[in-house]
Amino acid sequence: MATAGKNAAFGIFTVSAGVFSLATMDAMAKWLGEFYPVTQLIFFRNLFALPAIFVLAMSTGGIRRLWPERLWLHLLRGILALGAVGFFFFALRTMPLASAWTIAFSGPLMVTALTPVLLGERVGVLRWISVLVGFGGVLIVLQPGSTVFNWTVLLPLGTAFSESLLVLLARRYAESEDAASMVASTVVFPLIITGFAMPEVWVHPAPVHWPAFFTLGTLGGSALIFLTLAYRMVEAPILAPFDYTALIWSVLWGWLIWRDWPDPATWIGAGVIVASGLFILYRETVRRPSGQGPIEHETSPVEP
Template sequence: MSPSFKGIGCMCLGVLFLALGDAVSKWLGETHSPVQIIFFRTLVSLPLIAVLAHFSGGLIKLRTRRPGVHLVRGLIYTGTMGCFVLGLTLLPLAEATAIAFVAPLFVTLLSVPLLGERIDAPVLAASLLGFAGVLVVVRPGGDAFDPGALVLLGAAVFYALLMITARRYGKHEHLWAMVFYMTLVPLVISAALLPWVWQAPHPWHWPGFLLSGVLGIGATAFITLAFRYAPAAIAAPFDYTAMLWAVLLGWWFWGEMPDAWVWVGSTLIIGSGLAIAYHDRRTTLKRRPTA
């Protein structure tokens, strides 16, 4: 099997794990506070990250000279998780997933003021098309507008900031150090807030908390492998298979079925993302030195 096909397979599997983790969080969110869900998810994830770091070169990989950077990234990640878990409890799974797809567009636009990067005209046009798709899904001012959509947009902005900081400091810090401290901060914060929101889990909720953490780390590992095997322009578009899983899981467990506007908006958002990926691939090929 070629490296590209391995990358695509890992990406699809990682996205499946993400979708399953979102479904588990939505289910748990019917009873428990997002703070409690974040606490158990990070409590399970952190030791697994340490184990993966150990087998990827040793715990020395967790050393850092930039604790302040990791603290900021951890706070951003806390905001990402909090908004996203809360949004999952307020909106149908497929609609929440569609809105979350806008995060890469925020990365593209925010990279201009925060990283000093330039955006080509085709990328800007595709980004505006994606935001038009978000407006179609959210429908602000309409009868179908749900304030939960704003919470999901907040999660997308936080996630974009997380990716921008990863791009800014990823060359200077090891991957597992970035992931470890990013997970440690929300664990500490949620642990401090837990006494005020604690709800005794039912016996069948404990496997859900455990599964949420395992699925999160599995998704991170497989998506990381995907980008090692295949170029980003090939692997990244398969992130949109999450929409298929979200529709299936939402229909199966909650009887949710997206309306026509969600499908139209999702098509615009996904189309803009694919257009940006295609443009990046063409630009990369043009910049390669000829033989």
């Protein structure tokens, strides 16, 4: 029992560290986005995250674990990861950090809504109600039809949708595909794709910005290690609530750097979205048969 408690405490610490790394990485991306194209940000984000992939591989059996069984699946996951990060980084060019994170928190709602279609699993009435309530929270944040609405606020929804497909693919092929290769595909393929675009979009970094690019990728790689380690040790229902600490860090960085402060609609919508996501997680936990094992969870490559 004591060991389980220590594992849970360590898991909570590592998942919180991973979420902090993600939120800080996104703040760095928002700042660098004032000077460089998004494609270049994604390229360096993945380039400097490569060491983390090798660390994960070596900790789970060696580099050979990175070789995929289904190349098409990993390519698809790479494209989805590229979309998830790209949508989010584009959104950060015009949106406050906290608002973008709040909308992207709709990812778990999309996972639940898409589960019957893509996995053939039944979703109960209470979870469907939670999904609808959660998307009501998204509408509160988006404020469609108002004078503050701009189409760019839809970009984090693209991130959430891409992330939901990544999670569902991980669940679908969890038994036949190695976890390390599944994570690696979300870094390697976006790196290759954006690498081809570099000659067209390249803006030579100022000397002062090179450390920022390195930090961007290092934070992304650190998040991968922290989150993978956390969810490998402790079940998702214990850790998932701490994913939402990203909202704390995004509000903090937004205020410190850009003096952005969420408006009342964002606070209310965030509360509704987070509450709906946590209730869905609770329902997924209580409906599992005893001994079925942990709920599959994949952390975001963004992440959100």
